[in-house]
Amino acid sequence: MDDRGAGLHDVRLQGERPLAGVRIADFSWHAMGPHCTLTLAMLGAETINIETRIRPNIWRRAHPVYGRMEPPPFDQLAVNKKSITLNLKDPRAVELAKQLITVSTLAVENFRPGVMDRLGLGYEALRAAKSDVILVSLSAAGQDGPESRHAGYAPMFSALGGLGHMTGYEDAPPSELRNAMDHVGGLMGALAAIAALYHWRRTGEGQHVDVSNRDVATCFIGETIVEYSMNRTVAHRSGNHDRIMSPHNCYPCHGNDKWISIAVATDAEWVALCGVMGDPGGLSSDPRFADAYARWCHREELDTIISVWTRGRTASDLTARLQSVGVAASPSFSFDELNSDPHLRARGALPLLARGDGSNPRPVVGPPWHFSRTPAAVDSWPPELGADNRYVFCELLGMEKSDLAQLEKDKVIY
Amino acid sequence: MRDGALTGVTVIEWSEMVAGPYCGKLLASLGAEVIKVEKPRTGDCARWRGPFCGDIPGPERSALFLYLNTGKLGITLDPTRRTGAELLKKLLMGADVFIEDRKPGSLKAIGLDPEVLCKLNPRLIHASVTPFGQSGPYAQHKAYDLNIFHAGGEGCLLPSGLSWEMHPEREPVKGGGHLADYQSGLTVSVGIAAALLARQRDGAGQWLDVSKQEAQLALNHMSQTRFVNGELETRALRQFTYGGVVPCKDGYVEILTLEDHMWRALVKAMGDPEWAGDSRFSDPISRARHGAEINQHLRRWAAEYGKEELYQMLQAQGVPIGVYCTSEDLVRSRHLACRNFLMEIDHPEVGRQLYPDSAFRLPQSPATTQRRAPLLREHNRQVYCERLGLTLETVARMAEAGIV
Numbered sequence: 001m002d003d004r005g006a007g008l009h010d011v012r013l014q015g016e017r018p019l020a021g022v023r024i025a026d027f028s029w030h031a032m033g034p035h036c037t038l039t040l041a042m043l044g045a046e047t048i049n050i051e052t053r054i055r056p057n058i059w060r061r062a063h064p065v066y067g068r069m070e071p072p073p074f075d076q077l078a079v080n081k082k083s084i085t086l087n088l089k090d091p092r093a094v095e096l097a098k099q100l101i102t103v104s105t106l107a108v109e110n111f112r113p114g115v116m117d118r119l120g121l122g123y124e125a126l127r128a129a130k131s132d133v134i135l136v137s138l139s140a141a142g143q144d145g146p147e148s149r150h151a152g153y154a155p156m157f158s159a160l161g162g163l164g165h166m167t168g169y170e171d172a173p174p175s176e177l178r179n180a181m182d183h184v185g186g187l188m189g190a191l192a193a194i195a196a197l198y199h200w201r202r203t204g205e206g207q208h209v210d211v212s213n214r215d216v217a218t219c220f221i222g223e224t225i226v227e228y229s230m231n232r233t234v235a236h237r238s239g240n241h242d243r244i245m246s247p248h249n250c251y252p253c254h255g256n257d258k259w260i261s262i263a264v265a266t267d268a269e270w271v272a273l274c275g276v277m278g279d280p281g282g283l284s285s286d287p288r289f290a291d292a293y294a295r296w297c298h299r300e301e302l303d304t305i306i307s308v309w310t311r312g313r314t315a316s317d318l319t320a321r322l323q324s325v326g327v328a329a330s331p332s333f334s335f336d337e338l339n340s341d342p343h344l345r346a347r348g349a350l351p352l353l354a355r356g357d358g359s360n361p362r363p364v365v366g367p368p369w370h371f372s373r374t375p376a377a378v379d380s381w382p383p384e385l386g387a388d389n390r391y392v393f394c395e396l397l398g399m400e401k402s403d404l405a406q407l408e409k410d411k412v413i414y
Numbered sequence: 415m416r417d418g419a420l421t422g423v424t425v426i427e428w429s430e431m432v433a434g435p436y437c438g439k440l441l442a443s444l445g446a447e448v449i450k451v452e453k454p455r456t457g458d459c460a461r462w463r464g465p466f467c468g469d470i471p472g473p474e475r476s477a478l479f480l481y482l483n484t485g486k487l488g489i490t491l492d493p494t495r496r497t498g499a500e501l502l503k504k505l506l507m508g509a510d511v512f513i514e515d516r517k518p519g520s521l522k523a524i525g526l527d528p529e530v531l532c533k534l535n536p537r538l539i540h541a542s543v544t545p546f547g548q549s550g551p552y553a554q555h556k557a558y559d560l561n562i563f564h565a566g567g568e569g570c571l572l573p574s575g576l577s578w579e580m581h582p583e584r585e586p587v588k589g590g591g592h593l594a595d596y597q598s599g600l601t602v603s604v605g606i607a608a609a610l611l612a613r614q615r616d617g618a619g620q621w622l623d624v625s626k627q628e629a630q631l632a633l634n635h636m637s638q639t640r641f642v643n644g645e646l647e648t649r650a651l652r653q654f655t656y657g658g659v660v661p662c663k664d665g666y667v668e669i670l671t672l673e674d675h676m677w678r679a680l681v682k683a684m685g686d687p688e689w690a691g692d693s694r695f696s697d698p699i700s701r702a703r704h705g706a707e708i709n710q711h712l713r714r715w716a717a718e719y720g721k722e723e724l725y726q727m728l729q730a731q732g733v734p735i736g737v738y739c740t741s742e743d744l745v746r747s748r749h750l751a752c753r754n755f756l757m758e759i760d761h762p763e764v765g766r767q768l769y770p771d772s773a774f775r776l777p778q779s780p781a782t783t784q785r786r787a788p789l790l791r792e793h794n795r796q797v798y799c800e801r802l803g804l805t806l807e808t809v810a811r812m813a814e815a816g817i818v
Contacts, residue, residue: 018608156736166590175573192774195419207778215773229768369605373620
């Protein structure tokens with residue numbers, strides 16, 4: 001029990017972060033679940049990721065379909081986390097997982113619905129181990145319903161949720177949305193998890209939280225459902241265009257594949273844009289572009305005129321000039337540009353993260369909230385597989401070191 | 415009916431369009447009481463954005479506004495006027511959360527800067543959501559959803575899939591609808607929920623600065639990892655080597671076989687065609703090298719079928735496939751019907767319409783999204799008279815002065 005106490009003390013050392021004192025048994029893998037626990041870990045929860053050598057997590061493997069022949073040596077999904085190994089096909093490992101539940105506040109998983117039950121780790125089994133457990137289950141399509149056990153990845157969630165249909169050029173196929181779709185599902189899961197924690201602190205009640213990633217995609221185009229319901233009109237993708245704003249697009253700039261986004265809502269913004277352009281051919285008094293509706297009707301001609309002007313100019317110069325007169329504009333930033341961007345630098349948005357020994361510092365994406373009192377942070381390098389076996393099994397769960405060695409040899413802690 | 419997780423939490427939301435209002439909607443769905451503050455006379459400008467019910471414009475008829483403001487009370491108030499600012503202060507004294515999307519620095523000009531609010535109500539959680547955050551060289555920059563999406567790292571990587579293959583020279587595109595703003599609103603709600611949890615521990619509120627740009631960036635950390643590893647992602651480098659967006663008879667599907675067993679299941683579902691037996695397609699690395707050829711075969715095969723037919727056929731074999739659903743497909747989905755995901759909400763002006771429910775289920779503290787969006791100034795009397803104790807006459811005079 002002394003060891004267990006020491007473990008909790010470590011948690012307290014994480015200081016004032018909003019989720020300090022919360023411990024997560026993290027069964028998640030791939031991307032949606034891990035982004036959920038990454039979010040909670042940045043907010044200060046001690047996150048113990050349960051992995052196995054038998055089926056390594058996707059960021060520890062090569063994936064040729066992505067055109068990636070090497071496993072990425074580092075993935076931000078695993079920062080701030082601890083790693084233990086458990087071969088959950090072995091009943092002894094399942095027992096250890098349940099023991100971990102008894103010293104955790106929250107469990108997170110994103111297997112296909114039914115898998116946790118099959119492993120003997122379903123909600124009822126976890127509740128038997130800890131009566132007030134909070135289990136957050138993230139999945140493609142929710143825990144029930146005819147399609148709940150379907151296979152899927154982020155692009156399917158966005159497709160099935162209707163967001164894919166709404167993304168892409170008007171006159172071309174829909175576009176895939178990739179890992180950000182997984183992550184936003186995880187972020188929605190983090191909101192639900194914190195709400196469940198808030199409820200638990202008030203009432204002492206746990207619960208089984210069900211988050212559906214395709215429903216997240218639908219929530220983000222909810223107005224098109226209401227539109228269909230009202231008018232029987234099926235909304236369609238429209239590239240960068242807006243319902244009424246124009247210009248509202250990306251325009252080519254100097255350099256290879258460099259673009260600037262420009263959006264104009266009001267006549268004042270339009271006149272300001274014409275001013276920066278030097279009012280070629282009396283653009284500001286051209287009746288085709290005299291008001292928002294006229295501009296929208298002639299948006300393709302307008303896009304051509306603006307493209308002629310932007311081509312050959314740099315996106316950053318144009319942005320500065322347009323912003324100085326109140327026109328909304330920004331480069332379509334690539335990651336090399338984001339990494340050297342003075343604004344993000346000034347805000348500390350891409351902090352350096354070094355290994356535990358201080359070596360190999362590299363910029364990572366910081367938390368998206370600047371709290372005045374309980375800061376979130378990215379502060380520990382992704383763990384090696386099983387790096388925290390000793391801490392978790394011996395210190396938290398009170399296992400003898402010799403037993404740990406034996407269970408490792410038996411491929412239970414594996 | 416059971417309480418929601420945030421029942422008892424009062425939120426004042428002074429924001430327009432999508433990001434702040436979506437954050438308020440999420441908190442309302444968790445049981446918080448959300449009082450939406452709108453401009454006198456015209457209200458949230460989303461009220462004037464289409465599509466409108468029956469294509470008849472009007473402040474109570476916008477699908478966008480009606481969807482984003484379910485579960486809230488609505489009042490009109492102009493806090494940029496002296497009397498309005500004092501009224502807002504009164505409301506904030508009794509509130510737990512304040513969401514606002516004002517330009518950085520503009521709250522100070524009306525005496526409502528974070529330091530003042532913190533003294534006024536030390537328990538208040540004040541969340542500011544702006545395009546580029548409160549500090550840094552772009553803090554005063556203007557940006558709409560389009561600009562934010564492209565400033566956040568994902569813009570230059572879209573479109574992805576077949577669309578890019580067909581148009582590699584065209585401009586990058588944003589996510590559909592108001593994606594950047596929805597993502598920002600969700601991000602803010604997570605920060606607020608975390609601050610509420612911290613306050614549960616120690617009783618103190620705080621100020622939360624969220625940059626919409628950083629909210630996008632935080633969802634694209636995989637591209638950051640790759641960049642740091644020496645591989646700068648572009649639309650061209652980011653494509654799946656085979657599968658992805660596949661056209662069929664009546665639309666599009668998405669097919670991905672990331673694991674070997676999925677590929678074998680796909681081959682089986684296609685009826686073990688002769689081409690698939692070629693040794694070039696026998697292992698994942700070789701398949702990746704010959705992805706274009708696989709796509710030719712796959713697209714020829716899929717063109718014979720409808721999207722729903724392909725979906726059922728391939729999922730039955732364990733092949734990851736999804737349909738590119740339209741809003742109509744979603745309304746007709748049996749899966750969503752079984753989960754009661756789309757619900758009817760009645761409204762005095764547009765009647766009973768379908769709305770998506772919450773994307774999460776909290777059985778012990780159920781999400782509540784069934785309350786319709788407020789009519790413009792619907793709750794002025796309830797909030798100003800019953801809560802702040804003003805007389806009807808005072809409120810009427812303030813309305814004449816353009817304050818409420």
